[in-house]
Amino acid sequence: MALNTLLNHRTIRKYKSKSIDKTLLNQVFEAGCRASTTGNMQVYSIINTSDANVKEQLAPTHFNQPMIKQAPNVLTFCADFNRFNKWCKQSNAEPGYDNFLSFMTAAIDALLAAQNVAVAAEEVGLGVCYIGTTTYNADKIIDVLKLPKGVIPMTTLTIGWPDENPGQVERLPLEAIVHNNVYSDYTEDDIRTLYAEKESLPANKQFVAENNKESLAQVFTDVRYKKADNEHFSGVLLKVLKEQDFL
Amino acid sequence: MALNTLLNHRTIRKYKSKSIDKTLLNQVFEAGCRASTTGNMQVYSIINTSDANVKEQLAPTHFNQPMIKQAPNVLTFCADFNRFNKWCKQSNAEPGYDNFLSFMTAAIDALLAAQNVAVAAEEVGLGVCYIGTTTYNADKIIDVLKLPKGVIPMTTLTIGWPDENPGQVERLPLEAIVHNNVYSDYTEDDIRTLYAEKESLPANKQFVAENNKESLAQVFTDVRYKKADNEHFSGVLLKVLKEQDFL
Numbered sequence: 001m002a003l004n005t006l007l008n009h010r011t012i013r014k015y016k017s018k019s020i021d022k023t024l025l026n027q028v029f030e031a032g033c034r035a036s037t038t039g040n041m042q043v044y045s046i047i048n049t050s051d052a053n054v055k056e057q058l059a060p061t062h063f064n065q066p067m068i069k070q071a072p073n074v075l076t077f078c079a080d081f082n083r084f085n086k087w088c089k090q091s092n093a094e095p096g097y098d099n100f101l102s103f104m105t106a107a108i109d110a111l112l113a114a115q116n117v118a119v120a121a122e123e124v125g126l127g128v129c130y131i132g133t134t135t136y137n138a139d140k141i142i143d144v145l146k147l148p149k150g151v152i153p154m155t156t157l158t159i160g161w162p163d164e165n166p167g168q169v170e171r172l173p174l175e176a177i178v179h180n181n182v183y184s185d186y187t188e189d190d191i192r193t194l195y196a197e198k199e200s201l202p203a204n205k206q207f208v209a210e211n212n213k214e215s216l217a218q219v220f221t222d223v224r225y226k227k228a229d230n231e232h233f234s235g236v237l238l239k240v241l242k243e244q245d246f247l
Numbered sequence: 248m249a250l251n252t253l254l255n256h257r258t259i260r261k262y263k264s265k266s267i268d269k270t271l272l273n274q275v276f277e278a279g280c281r282a283s284t285t286g287n288m289q290v291y292s293i294i295n296t297s298d299a300n301v302k303e304q305l306a307p308t309h310f311n312q313p314m315i316k317q318a319p320n321v322l323t324f325c326a327d328f329n330r331f332n333k334w335c336k337q338s339n340a341e342p343g344y345d346n347f348l349s350f351m352t353a354a355i356d357a358l359l360a361a362q363n364v365a366v367a368a369e370e371v372g373l374g375v376c377y378i379g380t381t382t383y384n385a386d387k388i389i390d391v392l393k394l395p396k397g398v399i400p401m402t403t404l405t406i407g408w409p410d411e412n413p414g415q416v417e418r419l420p421l422e423a424i425v426h427n428n429v430y431s432d433y434t435e436d437d438i439r440t441l442y443a444e445k446e447s448l449p450a451n452k453q454f455v456a457e458n459n460k461e462s463l464a465q466v467f468t469d470v471r472y473k474k475a476d477n478e479h480f481s482g483v484l485l486k487v488l489k490e491q492d493f494l
Contacts, residue, residue: 002249006278006367029421031253035362038379039471040416042424051428078430083423084467086438091464096474100481104382107351108358108402112377115282115362120253130359132285135351146429155355169287174276176330177289181298182393183325191333217338220331224286227343234347 005123010168012127015160019050019072024124032117037109043102044110045080046117047145047153048073054144061140062133062156071158076134076141077114079106081246082150103152103246110154118157127162130155136233138240149245170198252370257415259374262407266297266319271371279364284356290349291357292327293364294392294400295320301391308387309380309403318405323381323388324361326353328493329397350399350493357401365404374409377402383480385487396492417445 029046037043049055050073058076059068068074081097088095096102118128134141134156141153176194186194195216198204204216211219221227241247276293284290296302297320305323306315315321328344335342343349365375381388381403388400423441433441442463445451451463458466468474488494 002252002370003274003278003367005249006281006363006370009281009283011283026421027250029425031250033418033421033424034253034256036256036258036365036377038377039467040418041467041472042419044424045426045430046424047426047428047430049428054428083433083438083441086433086435087442088464088468090435090438091462093462093464093468094474095468096477097472099477100485101382101477102472102481104354104484105379107354108379108382111355111358112362112365115359116253116366118283118359119363119366120250123249123253130283130285132352132355135348135355144429146432148430148432151430171280171287172289174273174280177280177291177293178276179292179294181294181296181301182391183292183294183395183398185393185395186330186333188333188337191330191337194330195334215338215340217335217340220286220288221335221340221342225288225344225349227341230343230346230348234349237351238347 005119009122010166011129012162012164012166013067013129014162014164015071015127016163018161020126020160025073028117028120028124028126031120032113035112035116037112038105041084042109043079043081043084043106044113045078045083045151046113047076047078049076049145057144058141061137061144062131065131065133067129067131067158071160073159075117075157075159076145076153077110077155077157078147078151078153079103079110080151081106082148085150098245100241100247103241107152107154114155114157121159125161126159129158131158135237137236139236142240142244152240152244152246170201172198252366256369257413258376259409259411259413260314260376261409261411262318262374263410265408267373267407272320275364275367275371275373278367279360282359282363284359285352288331289356290326290328290331290353291360292325292330292398293360294323294325296323296392304391305388308384308391309378312378312380314376314378314405318407320406322364322404322406323392323400324357324402324404325394325398325400326350326357327398328353329395332397345492347488347494350488354401361402361404368406372408373406376405378405382484384483386483389487389491399487399491399493417448419445
């Protein structure tokens with residue numbers, strides 16, 4: 001059993017200046033692109049950005065997180081019906097994929113491929129970091145990466161040779177995530193028990209103290225993922241879906 | 248380099264009647280749940296259904312695809328802010344996750360975990376099949392699996408010991424999927440070249456003939472993924488987002 005790569009996953013945010021050999025990166029893509037895809041339509045694309053100038057333009061769209069400029073390669077995984085639609089039209093077939101369900105189909109394709117690429121990268125010794133801001137500034141990323149209608153960026157991976165060896169972050173116990181047969185909703189006691197270890201970790205306690213909050217949850221709601229921001233960026237993302245012909 | 252598991256991926260639709268040892272399945276879940284998650288919020292859940300009666304109820308929600316009843320375990324991966332919201336409220340923190348951006352955040356968590364579980368399963372010799380109909384009948388799956396507000400099913404994996412050894416399906420050449428630096432849109436010639444091998448395969452030609460169509464693309468647009476169906480199920484899914492408090 002070789003679950004070690006998965007079990008040892010760590011997010012790598014610092015990379016050596018060494019570039020990634022093109023043959024190796026293609027092997028990672030070949031393996032990643034074996035991920036399942038709805039109806040084998042492969043309605044996704046990967047934008048592999050290594051050019052310093054394009055990375056410079058991408059950086060502010062990810063709130064200037066330093067990994068964007070520091071990593072040798074930035075991979076933007078996109079829901080993409082553009083290629084498939086063009087194929088249909090050239091084949092005397094009328095595509096009907098300008099709707100929300102088709103967006104979700106393409107988003108699923110893109111995200112399964114992203115995780116397969118992430119696993120493949122770690123399997124060959126590379127390090128990766130998911131950048132969660134892709135859905136926040138999809139409009140700006142569309143401009144920088146020149147994404148046509150039918151294409152929406154879903155997530156971003158920075159990738160390179162690790163220059164750090166961080167500890168592993170905590171996870172909730174498995175019984176918090178996995179339900180047997182049907183969903184078993186959580187009682188107050190369940191929640192208290194399931195989050196107890198997370199709340200007790202020194203790093204998380206420090207996080208609460210540094211932010212002058214009463215609880216770890218308040219760090220999320222009041223500092224990291226605030227209602228006003230979520231609502232603002234929801235508006236942006238829904239506008240992007242309309243502009244890219246999915247709503 | 249151990250990319251073989253990824254490179255050898257095949258969808259397994261027939262399973263032995265042998266059940267999956269609980270310890271082994273938990274190892275698969277442990278490895279799968281190391282997948283990256285936005286802000287380590289883990290806003291997803293996995294419903295592990297093995298009960299014959301619940302599988303019987305699930306079957307029609309997946310258009311009676313036989314894998315649902317035949318596989319020993321059916322895993323439904325859900326975007327889930329319910330658990331996190333409960334934790335926030337108990338921690339004197341006001342969650343602001345009843346919006347579209349938060350739905351996408353949770354959907355991404357669920358899908359990265361799904362692919363990590365799929366890889367882990369294959370790594371230990373199990374076979375999996377993604378069921379793409381989860382987003383079509385999310386409303387009915389919510390009823391069967393008793394999903395509370397804040398929870399939406401995103402994808403489903405059937406899992407079990409393989410009882411077939413199918414050939415590998417084709418993929419488009421890598422240059423169809425991967426763009427360098429920015430998106431390079433496709434010319435008519437590009438499309439023709441990139442889809443040529445796919446169209447020339449005997450299995451795909453047979454598919455066209457069996458369906459009395461002129462082109463492979465028409466099998467997709469006129470038979471498999473039709474505009475009217477996509478529009479109908481888009482309406483259902485958007486209604487689900489509203490009812491589950493994400494729109």
